[in-house]
Amino acid sequence: MTSRDPLTHQVANKPTxxxxxxFALSWRLPIxxxxxxxxxxxxxxxxxxxxxxxxxxxxQEAFEFVNWSKMxxxxxxxxxxxxxxxxxxxxxxxxxxxxxPASFALAFKVSPAVRRWALFLLIIPFFTSYLVRIxxxxxxxxxxxxxxxxxxxxxxxxxxxLNTKFGTLVGYMTLTLPLVVVLQxxxxxxxxxxxxxxxxxxxxxxxxxxxxxxxxxxxTGLIVAALFCFILxxxxxxxxxxLGGSKPPTLPILIIDTTKSGQQWPRAAVxxxxxxxxxxxxxxxxxxxxxxxxxxx
Amino acid sequence: MxxxxxxxxxPTRRQFIKYSGMAAITAPYIxxxxxxxxxxxxxxxxxxxxxxxxxxxxxxxxxxxxxxxYAGGDNMLALIAQSPPGTYDLILSDGEFVQQLNAAGxxxxxxxxxYPFDDMLHEDFTQFPGHWKDGKLFSMxxxxxxxxxxxxxxxxxxEEAASYExxxxxxxxxxxxxxxxxxxxxxxxxxxxxxxADLWDLDEDxxxxxxxxxxxxxxxxxxYFDYGGTFNSLKNxxxxxxxxxxxxxxxxxxxxxxxVASVIPKEGGIQFTESYSIGKDTExxxxxxxxxxxxxxxxxxxxxxxxxxxxxxxxxxxxxxxxQEVDPKEAMRSGQVDxxxxxxxxxxxxxxxxxxxxPKQQSLEDWNDYWSEYKNA
Numbered sequence: 001m002t003s004r005d006p007l008t009h010q011v012a013n014k015p016t017x018x019x020x021x022x023f024a025l026s027w028r029l030p031i032x033x034x035x036x037x038x039x040x041x042x043x044x045x046x047x048x049x050x051x052x053x054x055x056x057x058x059x060q061e062a063f064e065f066v067n068w069s070k071m072x073x074x075x076x077x078x079x080x081x082x083x084x085x086x087x088x089x090x091x092x093x094x095x096x097x098x099x100x101p102a103s104f105a106l107a108f109k110v111s112p113a114v115r116r117w118a119l120f121l122l123i124i125p126f127f128t129s130y131l132v133r134i135x136x137x138x139x140x141x142x143x144x145x146x147x148x149x150x151x152x153x154x155x156x157x158x159x160x161x162l163n164t165k166f167g168t169l170v171g172y173m174t175l176t177l178p179l180v181v182v183l184q185x186x187x188x189x190x191x192x193x194x195x196x197x198x199x200x201x202x203x204x205x206x207x208x209x210x211x212x213x214x215x216x217x218x219x220t221g222l223i224v225a226a227l228f229c230f231i232l233x234x235x236x237x238x239x240x241x242x243l244g245g246s247k248p249p250t251l252p253i254l255i256i257d258t259t260k261s262g263q264q265w266p267r268a269a270v271x272x273x274x275x276x277x278x279x280x281x282x283x284x285x286x287x288x289x290x291x292x293x294x295x296x297x
Numbered sequence: 298m299x300x301x302x303x304x305x306x307x308p309t310r311r312q313f314i315k316y317s318g319m320a321a322i323t324a325p326y327i328x329x330x331x332x333x334x335x336x337x338x339x340x341x342x343x344x345x346x347x348x349x350x351x352x353x354x355x356x357x358x359x360x361x362x363x364x365x366x367y368a369g370g371d372n373m374l375a376l377i378a379q380s381p382p383g384t385y386d387l388i389l390s391d392g393e394f395v396q397q398l399n400a401a402g403x404x405x406x407x408x409x410x411x412y413p414f415d416d417m418l419h420e421d422f423t424q425f426p427g428h429w430k431d432g433k434l435f436s437m438x439x440x441x442x443x444x445x446x447x448x449x450x451x452x453x454x455x456e457e458a459a460s461y462e463x464x465x466x467x468x469x470x471x472x473x474x475x476x477x478x479x480x481x482x483x484x485x486x487x488x489x490x491x492x493x494a495d496l497w498d499l500d501e502d503x504x505x506x507x508x509x510x511x512x513x514x515x516x517x518x519x520x521y522f523d524y525g526g527t528f529n530s531l532k533n534x535x536x537x538x539x540x541x542x543x544x545x546x547x548x549x550x551x552x553x554x555x556x557v558a559s560v561i562p563k564e565g566g567i568q569f570t571e572s573y574s575i576g577k578d579t580e581x582x583x584x585x586x587x588x589x590x591x592x593x594x595x596x597x598x599x600x601x602x603x604x605x606x607x608x609x610x611x612x613x614x615x616x617x618x619x620x621q622e623v624d625p626k627e628a629m630r631s632g633q634v635d636x637x638x639x640x641x642x643x644x645x646x647x648x649x650x651x652x653x654x655x656p657k658q659q660s661l662e663d664w665n666d667y668w669s670e671y672k673n674a
Contacts, residue, residue, distance in 0.1 A: 056401065057374040074666070076673040135529070142533040160471065162535050163520035245520020245530075246477060248673040257669055260368075260478075262662045263375040 043276070050269035057263045071270045077254065081274065084234060084250040087165065091172040091233035096226045098173070099180040104210070106181075107188035108196075119185065122178040133174050134242050141167060141243070163245025171239025176229040183228065187221020188214065223290035230286075231279055251275055335360045335584055340373060341389035342366065342571065343524070344606025353600075354591050360584055368523070369478065370394035371661070377403050383578035387585045392570030393654045395436040396427030404574040409434045411586060413593050416613045418642050426652065428572060436572040437589055440601045440609035443641055443650060444481050444543035445566035447559040452537040460562045461489040461540075469538055470517055474530055476541030477521040479668035480653065481567055485540055486511045488564045488651070496567075498657040508667055514540075515674045531557050544631060545569070545607040551630065560639070565649045568641075571609065595619035603627060610641045 053062045071077050106115050125133065140146045141161040151157040161167055191214060199209045215222065237252035246253050251271055258268040339346045339362050346364025355361055367373045370391045377385060378401070390398055398404045417423045417438075428436040446458045452472070457463040464473050475482050487496040487507050499507060519536055520526070527546055530536040532555055539546075543566070544559040551557055573589045575582055591597045598616020601609055603624060610633055611617040621628040632639030644650045656664055 056378070057371065058378045074669070076669045079673045135525075138529055138533060142535055144534055160519075163530070241523075242526055245474075245522070245526075246672065247518065247520050249521075249669070254669065257477075257665070257672075260371060260665075262660075262665065263371050264662070 046269050046276075047273055049266055050273055052266045052269075054262065054264055054266060059263075059265060067264075067266045067270050071267055077271070080249055080251050080254045083248060084252075085278070087168060087172070087240070087250065088230050088234040091169055091176065092226050092230040094169065095173060095176050095180045095229045096184075096222070099177060099184050099225070100222075102181050103184035103188055104214075106185045107191075115185070115189075119182060122182050125174075125178055130175060131238055131242075134171055134238050137167070137170060137174070137243055138162065141170065162243060163247060165244060168240045168244030168250075171243040172229075172233045172236060175236060175239065176232050179232075180225045180229050183225035184218070184222060187218040187225065190221070191217045220290040223286050227283060227286040227290075230282060234279060235275065333359070335581060337362050337386045337581055337585060337588070338384060338576075339364045339387045339389070340367065340376060340385040340576075341387075342368070342606075344604050345389050347606065349603075349605045350600055351588075354588055358584065358587065360588075370397075374398070374401070377401075383576065383580070385576040386579040386581045387588065388574045388576055389439070389571055390436065390574060392425055392427065392436075392438065392441075392572055392652065395572055395574065398574060399427070399430055399435045403577050404435050405577055405579070405582065407434045407437060407575060407586075411590060412437050413613055413615070416615055418612055418614055418617060419645055421645065421652075422612050425570065425572070426654075436574040437593065438570060438572045438612055439589075439592055440598075440612060441568050441570045441641065442543055442545045442607075442609045443559075443561055443566045443568055443644065444485070444541065444545075444653075445559055445561040447531070447539040447542050447544075447547045447557065449531070449534060449537040450556045450558055455558075455560070458538075458558070458560050458562065461485060461564055464514055464517060464538055464540055466538075471519045472535075472537040473514065473517040474519055474527060474536035474539045475521045476527055476539065476546075477523055478541060479664045480655070481569075482541035483507060483511060483664055483668070484567050484651075484653065486514070488567070491564070493565060494648075494651055496565075496651055497654040500658060504659060504663075508671075511667075511671055512674060515671065521672055531555065543567075543569075545609065548608040548631065549606075552627075561644055561649055563649075565651055566644070567653050568645070568650045569653050599623055602631070602633070 049059070050067055051063045051065065052059045053064055053066070054060070106118050110118070138145070142148070143158045143160060143162075147161070148158040151159070161170070195217065196209055196213055199213045200206070204212060235252060237250075237256065240246065240250040241253055244250075249257065251274075255268045255271050258264045258271065335358075337360055341364055343366045344350065346362045346366070351362045365376065365385070367376055370393065373388070373390060373394065374397060377388070377398070388398065388404060395404075412434075414423050422438050425436075425438050428434065428438065446453075446461060446463060448458045448463065452469070453463055453466070457466065463469070484496055487499065487503075490503070490506055490510055492499065492503060492507075495503075520530065522530055522536075524546070527536075527539060527542060528550065531539060531547065532550055532553075542559070544551075547555075547557045547559045573592065575585050575589075579585060592601060593613060593616075595613070595615040596619065598611040598613055599620050602611050602616070602620050608627070608631060610631060611620055617628075617633055620633055628634050629637070632641060634640065637643070641650070655661060
């Protein structure tokens with residue numbers, strides 16, 4: 001096979017590729033099988049289920065649009081959708097902003113040993129059940145809890161923090177912040193220090209070097225970290241339910257509510273499909289942004 | 298040849314590893330062959346298959362309960378519908394769902410002579426709605442509990458708690474919680490509107506008014522909780538009054554010393570009822586029947602009244618007498634003493650208690666739809 005080199009305009013010889021490479025396929029096969037069985041299969045089933053009907057608590061195969069029209073015509077569905085989207089966006093922004101100074105310090109300012117310990121400590125929270133970690137916030141955020149007791153010593157409060165959107169965001173941070181710090185730290189650690197040094201040598205201030213050199217170089221990692229944060233927050237049931245008091249409910253809570261009464265799994269599938277479409281759109285947009293190369297000047 | 302001699306008592310390191318491995322592999326089979334334990338698959342609300350309820354029966358009869366817990370009658374029906382016939386040997390159901398279990402053919406007929414119907418505390422319990430069909434028994438009532446106003450005694454007085462009106466008390470703004478299930482909460486709103494015994498049988502006008510009343514409570518609401526959330530929010534004082542629950546939650550907290558209580562207000566309260574049925578096509582009908590008989594015995598009734606997960610009241614006279622004998626404190630606390638103003642049987646006789654049911658003129662879906670709107674308001 002031949003192709004023309006765009007710089008030299010000469011025809012170059014390329015190694016030929018086998019149409020069917022059994023060796024390569026055998027290595028790829030497990031993940032293909034896994035994704036087909038546990039992602040693609042259930043996803044197709046979920047989409048199909050959204051057209052089923054429920055009679056006497058049993059799902060019946062059908063191809064009806066009644067579940068879609070029913071859910072889309074309900075104001076509470078759209079209220080939940082926009083609330084969930086807003087909270088997940090807010091969570092992503094807060095987590096990214098809170099994580100960056102810590103990640104920057106871990107990547108550039110501390111010794112490798114300290115960085116290793118810090119990353120280990122950031123991973124430790126994942127050893128405990130997320131639900132347990134959320135319930136432990138009750139002790140801290142309650143009106144009679146530790147935080148209000150501390151504020152009381154300064155003559156402040158008590159403030160209602162549980163069963164509010166603030167509580168939900170605290171829960172989201174519990175879930176996502178350590179992960180965002182870890183991902184951002186990896187992204188920043190991979191930056192070539194010579195480029196940062198060169199920027200300094202050319203008169204770039206430390207602050208400017210962050211947004212003009214470091215952030216563009218770590219763009220992919222920073223966006224991927226933010227994307228993970230959005231995905232986890234958007235789909236989280238525990239925080240909005242237990243720290244937000246389900247007031248008002250987010251989409252994952254709406255799924256539970258829908259299945260609880262009348263076993264309306266097909267309508268819950270409608271909500272789930274809408275969530276999936278939203279997340280896939282956001283993910284593709286984020287990845288396109290992350291891997292977009294700057295146009296040459 | 299090595300001169301090291303080994304024996305069973307002094308094994309070499311290699312032998313020790315070998316014997317240990319063999320023991321580890323064969324132990325489960327040895328245990329099973331000795332025991333021949335009968336496994337009973339139970340479908341129930343959380344707590345009914347826990348050791349405080351079943352361990353004694355298991356030890357005495359060489360059986361093992363495999364509980365599968367559900368939350369809500371709909372969930373229970375769905376679990377049965379999605380399982381092959383005969384999956385569940387024993388089903389504990391809310392009283393109002395027995396009729397649907399029977400209509401779907403999920404439960405076996407029972408012999409009334411096997412159970413203490415002549416000892417029931419109230420006549421209603423002998424002919425409980427839905428438990429009989431064409432003179433045949435399909436479910437045995439085990440226990441009950443009452444739902445009314447649950448409140449923090451430091452924030453709401455007993456006089457205020459005597460009416461659902463207290464949920465609208467200005468000082469409770471943001472401090473009224475809901476148990477996140479539409480049926481008991483909307484049932485209470487229906488009672489508050491004066492629908493009394495017709496609380497589930499609402500025509501369009503009455504249903505609109507129930508929605509209106511419920512929506513007016515929304516500014517007071519601090520959250521919607523499941524069992525764990527309800528429990529925690531009452532315990533740490535985040536919620537000072539709770540709609541949709543009763544002593545089944547506050548009773549557990551009260552025993553721990555929390556300043557909470559539940560009362561049946563003047564507009565009336567709702568009774569939840571839990572009943573045992575024998576699963577269709579079970580091959581363990583005899584031992585399941587024996588367990589139901591055990592739970593209906595005075596000892597079983599006491600266990601049910603003291604259940605760690607959530608208390609309920611006895612439904613047999615002998616059970617109530619036994620509770621008063623072995624745990625007078627709990628009998629007094631739960632009102633299961635003659636002459637007590639909160640005696641559940643006296644409340645039923647006074648007409649202040651209405652059995653929990655499903656909507657008569659609307660579908661469950663209509664109620665759930667409104668509930669979702671209410672939560673989003």
